[in-house]
Amino acid sequence: MLMAVSGLGLIVSDQLGQASPPPMPVATTPPPEPAPTTPPPKQAATTPPPKPINTTGGSSRQGIASPTPDPISTQLPTTNARPVRLDIGAIDVAAPLIAVGNAPDGTIGIPPENKPYLAAWYKYSAAPGEPGRTVIVGHLDSMFSRTYTAVFYRLGALKRGQKVSVRRADGIVVEYVIDGASLQSKANFPTGQIYGKSERSELRLITCGGTYDKATGWSGNVIIYGHMVSWHHVTAPERKKPMHYDTPSR
Secondary structure, three states: OEEEEOOOOEEEEOOOOOOOOOOOOOOOOOOOOOOOOOOOOOOOOOOOOOOOOOOOOOOOEOOEOOOOOOHHHHHOOOOOOOEEEEEEHHHOEEEEEEEEOEOOOOOEOOOOOOOOOOEEEEOOOOOOOOOEEEEEEEOOEOOOOOOOEOOOOOHHHOOOOOEEEEEEOOOEEEEEEEEEEEEEEHHHOOHHHHHOOOOOEEEEEEEEEEEEEOOOEEEEEEEEEEEEEEEEEOOHHHHHOOOOOOOOOO
């Protein structure tokens, strides 16, 4: 009995007989060799195209955009970049900015208690528009305010996609967009997410939050995360816009 396996070119036989070998191909006269021709000239060597530039992205987290290298900040002048004003239209903030360093206990400095309308730029963080993280802090409430509220009383109401503007001493206004927010206990303060390095220009806004205890104060911090999207020179209408030397109402 013979069995042909189609497509594999195999012929299998059983013990009763052997398969006939396939016929040999008919011999044919080989075609004459073509006349020699002159080989085509070799193409001139060309320079290979440049390789794409490698970029490094950061890790993502819910509600917060993944950090990626941002060429916008490299176009900014770096002289006299100290921030002087903070505007957050969504929560009616138009605050003067002062610079602070570290407190005696090693924590970040804060604005004076008797000036609750002030916000403060941490001077050891990046200047607005520079690669890195710009850290700005402000009080949530104050006994020196007529409404007991302070500049960042409504900070936790900010939503993803809303805008924040920071004006520098050189007249440049840096625009940020909000990526997300978090409430962190003091014991779990995310130091790496606040002061760590970044290849793009990012923003961190910080105030008190959580629950309040008369003996220990607020239990945590509200943190707003943002990144730079554009910059421009301050316009005449922006120069005329007054700052708030009072605090938001409840």
